[in-house]
């Protein structure tokens with residue numbers, strides 16, 4: 001591995017947006033530490049990258065567990081010698097109304113989306129600092145800015161978790177500036193992944209509904225988000241920190 005090579009730790013890298021981020025970064029010559037709770041999909045993603053000539057390892061990680069994050073980062077350091085970037089993409093939602101929402105669901109969604117972003121950044125930013133600095137990108141959502149009702153109700157636990165990610169991004173950008181680490185967030189609109197249901201989000205009737213909000217009338221692709229993440233991680237964004245960048249087909253514009 002040459003000294004100038006970048007090594008990025010991607011949580012939620014097994015599928016959807018995180019997988020697209022891994023492919024985008026690999027296509028630019030970066031090495032990947034793919035960290036995800038889903039071992040089967042994570043191993044497959046890693047194999048695909050390796051078979052395309054890229055460099056990657058998979059580590060089974062629950063982002064709610066500090067020891068698993070630390071073990072994955074240490075394994076990545078042994079394999080690649082350094083870590084220069086972090087993408088916090090692991091996330092989930094449960095489609096539950098306020099009346100039906102349980103404490104278990106609240107804890108699951110808030111802990112994976114918000115606490116996991118903090119824990120992973122606390123651990124991995126130490127390694128990025130040791131490499132001389134770098135960048136972190138958190139995957140937020142337009143739902144950190146506006147409340148979207150699906151099935152007649154919003155997901156208060158998801159809104160709360162991602163609103164937290166938006167402010168956490170700002171606070172981390174202040175704390176980590178002194179270590180030459182930039183911290184930004186990307187806020188996707190509706191993206192065609194398995195996050196809720198791939199069939200649901202790509203159905204013609206869904207698009208008709210989305211068109212009432214979208215200025216660019218198509219469902220977003222994981223690659224749309226991945227390109228923005230790659231930009232924010234790169235030197236091209238060397239004077240950008242603390243932002244929450246919508247990648248949303250214009251959803252938040254009106």
Ligand SMILES: NC(=O)c1ccc[n+]([C@@H]2O[C@H](COP(=O)([O-])OP(=O)(O)OC[C@H]3O[C@@H](n4cnc5c(N)ncnc54)[C@H](O)[C@@H]3O)[C@@H](O)[C@H]2O)c1
Nearest residue numbers: 012015016017037038062063090091141188190191193195
């Ligand atoms: N798809 C969308 O429309 C959309 C829109 C806005 C924001 N987002 C955000 O994008 C991110 C990625 O979602 P996606 O659409 O790619 O969905 P996805 O379900 O394909 O990917 C999420 C990944 O996170 C992993 N994960 C879940 N819990 C984990 C845990 N505890 N530890 C480690 N990994 C865990 C899953 O195994 C999965 O690989 C999420 O943070 C989501 O909130 C998605």
